[in-house]
Amino acid sequence: MAENEITSKQEQKINVLVVDDEKSILKLAQRLVRQEGYDCLVASNGIEAIAVMEETVIDVVITDIAMPEMGGIELTKQIKENYSADVIMMTGYFKDLSYENAVTQGAKDFIQKPFSTKEFQIRLNRVIKERETNQELKQSLKRMNDIVNGVINSLSSTVDARDPYTAGHQKRVAQLAIAIARSMGLEKTIVSSIRMAGILHDLGKIAIPAEILSKPSTLSDIEFSLIKTHPQVGFDILKNINFPTPVAMIVHQHHERMDGSGYPLGLSGNDILPEAKILTVADVVEAMSSHRPYRPGLGMDKALEEIKKNRDRFYAPDVVDACLKTAAKNFTFHG
Ligand SMILES: [Fe+2]
Ligand SMILES: [Fe+2]
Structure with a gap:
């Protein structure tokens, strides 16, 4: 192995935990792991392994299957549930535990005892390489998500900048809509x-x-018809972005009403997206409770009265119920 490769592995501080009740296997495995430039810890059964993992962040666990106290299958299960380590199973006893079975149990690889030292190291390196690739992928995905969220927040703030009286409205509507969606158990x-x-x-x-937008008195018909274009304009701006979900359509439909009296499309009932029905209720509740240029905030109670009064007529009943439940749990807007 080249010297710079050893250095780069040491810099990453990869911790491998070998679990086996046979001292000779532990000793051999520890030597092979260290030869590859990784730190190696040992344990002689599942219980000891968990104790080690509580103290130290482990990247890869290489575990025997048949051990006293806690065997390798139960250990693998607990690792999958509570830790981020990858598992390699290692046994000579379980004839029916094939590679396929080991993977089904949640292991990344399987080493048959007695093993060749080369095979042991190749399999360990392969699992570590795959782990690093997955971590890089996760990091790029997180970076992409951060960028998307940054762009979305910047776009959103362009409206706030033009309409300071209702600044933060969209953010607060999102907060309530999320709380309603969660209380409805949506994925x-x-x-x-x-x-x-x-x-x-x-x-x-x-x-x-x-x-x-910031007119302190009642709008004329022409002014109101201008205001009513905003769901269509929003849709037109967003429709070419390849969101994984119908974000543009939800925006398009946020002023539709269950009885078809909304705008811009006059959709009714189940022709309206369920996500848009949630946004509608959150929008009305936030708008009524907050201050507007033409009136002071009416408060949460008045807003809830409105959605209760028009439950079914304008607003989807299940969404209204979820909103009332959310409000009863002391939901508050922040920001
Ligand atoms: Fe709107
Ligand atoms: Fe709104």
């Missing part, structure tokens, strides 16, 4: 879609003159 991807649509839902207002 993570849908909640994240609702969050993005919430933060961006009034983006189309950037096409409306600022003096109309």
Whole structure:
């Protein structure tokens, strides 16, 4: 092995834990692991292994299967549930524990005893390489997500900059919409879609003159018809972004009403996306409870009265119920 390779492995401080009740195997495995430039810890059964993992972050566990106290299968199960280490199973006793079986149990690889020293090291290095590749992928994905969130927040703040009276409205609508979606038990991807649509839902207002947005008196019909273009404008801005979920359509539909009296499409009932129904309720509740240029904030109770009164007529009943439940748990807007 080249010297610089050893240095780079040492810099990464990869910790390998070998678990076996045979002292001679532990000694041999420890030597082979160290030869490859990794730190090596040992344990003689599953219980001891867990104790080591509570103290030290372990990258890879190489475990025997048949051991007293806690065997390798149970240990693998516990590692999968509570730790981030990858597991290599190692045995000579379980004839029926094939590579396929080991992988099904959650192991990344399988070493048959007696093993050749070369094979042991090749399999260990392969698992570590795969682990590093996965970590790099996770990091790039996180970077991408951070960029996407940054762009979304910047887009959202363009509306806040033009309409300081309602600054933070989209963020607060997103907070309530997320809380409602969670209380409805919706899955993570849908909640994240609702969050993005919430933060961006009034983006189309950037096409409306600022003096109309912040007008302190009642709007004329023409001014109101201008305001009503914002879901369409928002949709047009967002429709070409390849979001993994229908964010643009949710934005498009956030002023639709269950009875078809909303805008811009006049959709009704189940033609409206469930995510849009949630956003609608969150939007109304936030808008009513907060201060507006033409009136002071009416408070949360008044807002909840409105959605209760028009449950089913304008607002989806299951969403209204979830919103009331969320409010009862002392939901508060922040920011
Ligand atoms: Fe809106
Ligand atoms: Fe809104």
